[in-house]
Amino acid sequence: MVFVVLLLAALAGTAIADPRLLPAADAAPVPLAAAPAADTRAADTPADDPVQVVVDQLDPIVPGPDRPLTVAGRLVNTTDSRVTELAVVLRVSTDPLQGRSDIADVVGGNDSHDGQIIGRATATAAKTLARGAQTDFRVTVPLDDLDLPRAGVYTVTVSVVGRRDGATDVQGTTRTFLPWFPQPSQVKPTRLVWLWPLATAPDRDAEGVLRSDRTATDLDAGGRLRTLLDLGRSHPRAVSWAVDPELTETAAAMSAGYRVEQPDGPEPGDAAAAAGSWLTDLQSAVAPPTTALVALPYADPDATALRGGGLERDVVRAVTLAPTLAASTLQRPVSGGVFWAPGGDVDAATLDTLAAAGVTTVVLSDKAMPPAASAAYTPSGSASLATQSGTVRAVLADSGLSAALAMPTRTRGQELLARQRFLAETAMITAELPGTQRTVVVAPPLRWAPNATVVGELLDAVQAAPWVTPATLSDLTAAAPSDVRRKRADPPPRSAALGATYVNTIAAQEARLGAFGEVVTDPVGLTDPYAAALLRTGSAAWREEPRNGQALLRTVSDQLAEQVGRVRVISKGPYTLSSETGVVPVTIANDLDQPVTVGVTMTGQPAARLSISPVEPVTIAPGRASTLEVTTHVVGSGPVPVSVRLTTAAGVAYSEPVEIEVRSTxxxxxxxxxxxxxxxxxxxxxxxxxxxxxxxxxxxxxxxxx
The missing domain is CATH 1.20.5 (Single alpha-helices involved in coiled-coils or other helix-helix interfaces)
Structure with a gap:
């Protein structure tokens, strides 16, 4: 054991404690096949290390004086030969990291911050580790023994040394982070606004049929939305709920029974109870009036694409509808006016549209508004944006914290590294300017699938750590924006939004729906399901799932066409006039359950061969048919192909044309x-x-x- 430690000392170029003080904690190797699945080729340790060092435990999450530091995990032999005389050693950086870029460097494998070996934090792991085998290790050392010089973020390096193929060398290394703030009163903790999104891909058609089982799965036990709800309600002080009312509307509808599209047609869904339970628990979680809660625009509209396609009215509807619908489904008053920008940015023209619609706060990435000049510290994530309708507050999500949440967490080793990186980022923000309190924002993806273990530990830490403290979105927007001058980055490319052809199809269907609403006597209850479904087709969720968006739009278009087609021309022809001028009977059927008022136009081919006298609109009772006698003048001999089309009372085209034939004798x-x-x-x-x-x-x- 002594020679191993001396070798490490030589490799590190530092002195170590007396090897006689080292504990002898031998552990028998465990064959890999008999052990839990190893973190082979995991992102938290170099993939080419002969022995992977997997850190499964680092306690305490919030370290302090008079407490021991425990690092535990597993060693996995990934080679085809055995490794003998293994020992695990711990190194801690001599000084705290200097900035947030150092954190990314360490995650990337930079070894310049590895620091000194801690002699009392070294342990024998195994005498022999066969190929494909793994063994556990545990190292514990009092934090006071580390002699950390000042508050900040330190690098903890865990290395394993062993003998392989006749040579003794470092066989594997991994690194993580240790935030250290032994005197909390000497720092002003960073305020952390954690936006907590509840949204889904809105794949519900105009008849309320879900296009997939995704939402049902997410709402059920262990599902994405169930996990988010359970984490949020168990940490009420740490989160600011941001709810898409389309989701709560869907959950409410599902709870009363619903259908799911299947290859052979819609079938009853089996998650009604899960949806009802989820909604009830959410209502309970947000019921206290002090709960931070906002309603996002209905169905997460792709405002950039909709504005570009001339559908600004859809953006306005999504924004204005949200608070009322959220209040109805959550059974409490809910404020709105918050837009969560898809992709983290929005162009100036779209921002003007949003502000005109009533948006007062936009959630952007801090990369969309970087500081105009290089700053030695992280400014608060709040800025002002000028629009044609006044000033809008930009809430800027911290990209470093977003990167930590985006790290892979498939294994416990990856979970721990992601957790420690997040804590290191928040600690470094405080250490940059310990006497000045700032507010930073965590904004995960809108349809986020969190790792419950990692995020639960982080939420616990946020409420306990001395360097960070929870804050709400309203806390941030009520305060003055940061005085750090920021610049606007180049706007995102238009190609990132929904395609122009797709949006034009939405516009065409909305025009058809508008005509339908003018024809019927009481359009509200009849047209609302289609209007809401078309809003769902304009969701930014379909940026990442274009095929699903197109499938939804086709379905809604077909459903609307079927409804519009219930008021139709049933005349077939041909019709023969005994003179140049005569009467052509046009019969119109109304299969709706309410009266309709329609007009008729007739166009010849060519148009010069046919003219008709003005036709007054006619009202047709529900379930009845009516015949209009249209005075028609035919020029020339031979049959005239005629297109007969229904219109609104104002003359706007309503139906697709019906072809008949008219001739004069x-x-x-x-x-x-x-x-x-x-x-x-x-x-x-x-x-x-x-x-x-x-x-x-x-x-x-x-x-x-x-």
Whole structure:
């Protein structure tokens, strides 16, 4: 054991404690097949290390004086040969890291902060580790023994040394972080606003049928939305709820029974109880009036794409509808006016549209508004943005914290590294300027799937750590924005939004729905499901799932076409007029359960061959048919193809055209008279000619011979 420690000392270039003080904590190796699945090739340790060092435990999460530091985990032999005389040593950086970029460097494998070996934090792990085997290790050392010089973030390096192929060397290394604030009163903790989004991909059609089981799975035990709810309600002080009312509307509808699209058609869903339980628990979680809660725009609209396609009204509807619908489903007053920008940014023209719609706060990435000049510290995540409708508050999500939450967490080793990085980022923010309190924002993706273990530990730490303290979104927006001048980054490319062709299809369907609403007597209850479904087709969720968005839009379009088609022309033709002008009967059926008022237009091919007298709109009772007698004038002979189309009372096209054929017999009769007259004239001419010939012959016979 002594030679191993001396070797590490030589490699590190530092002195160590007396090797005789080292504990002898031998552990028998465990065959890999018999052990829990190892973190092989995990992101928390170099993939090419002969022996992977997997840290499964680092306690306490919030370290302090007079407490021991425990680092435990597993060593996994990934080679084809055995490794002998293994020992685990702990190193802690001599000084705290200097900035947040150092944290990313350490995560990337930079070893310049490895520091000194802690002699009393070294342990024998195993005498022999066969190929494919793993063994546990545990190192414990009093934090006071580390002699950490001042508050800040330190690097903890865990290395394993062993003998392989006749040579003794470092066989594997991993690194993590240790925030250290032994005197909390000497710092002003960073205020952390943790936005807690509840949203889903809104794949519900106009008839309330879910296009997939995704929402049902997410709401059920162990599902994404259930996990978010349980974490949030168990840490009420640490989170600011941001709820898409489309989700709560869906949950409420599901709780009363629902259908899911299947290959053979819609079938009853089986998650009604789970949806009802989820909604009830959410209502309970946000019921206290002090709970931080905002309603996001309905169905997370892709405001950039909708504005670009001339559908600003959809953005306005999504923003204004949200608070009322959220209040109805959550059974408490809910404020709105918060827009969570897809992709973390929004262009100036779209921002103007949002502000005009009533948005007062936009959630952006801090990369969308970086400081105008290099700063030695992290400023508060709050800034002002000028729009044509006034100033909007920009809430800037910290990109370092976002990166920590985006780290892989498939294994316990990865979970621990992600947790420690997040804590290190918050601790470093405080250490940058310990006497000045700032507020930073955590804004995970809107349809976030958190790791319950990692996030639960982080929420606990946020409420206990001396360097950070919870705050709410309203705390941030009520305070003045940061005085650090920021610049606007280049806007995101238009190609990141929903495609122009897709949005144009939405616009066409909304125009059809608008005409339908003008035709019926009481449009509210009849058109609302289609209007809401079309809002759902404009969701930014379909940026990442274009095929699902297109499938939803096709379904809603077909459903709307079927409803519109219940008021239709049933005339078939052909029709024959006895003169140039006559009456063409156009029969219209109304299969709706309320009266409709429609007009009719008729267009010939070519148009110059047909004209009609003005037709007054007609009201048709529910379940009845009515015939309009349209006075029609036909020019020329032969049949005229005619397109018959229903309109609104104002003359806006309502239905697809129906093709009929109209002809006039007037020109056929005139032609017969002309032919008859010509025949009679010819007969007269022949008769006259015969008479002349007869008379000429008689005169020749009576003349005397010469």
């Amino acid at each position: 007037a020109y056929a009769q005139a032609a017969r008279w002309v032919v008859g007259a010509a025949v009679a004239a010819l007969a007269v001419l022949v008769a006259v000619n015969l008479v002349r010939r007869v008379r000429a012959g008689r005169r020749t016979a009576a003349a005397p011979p010469a």
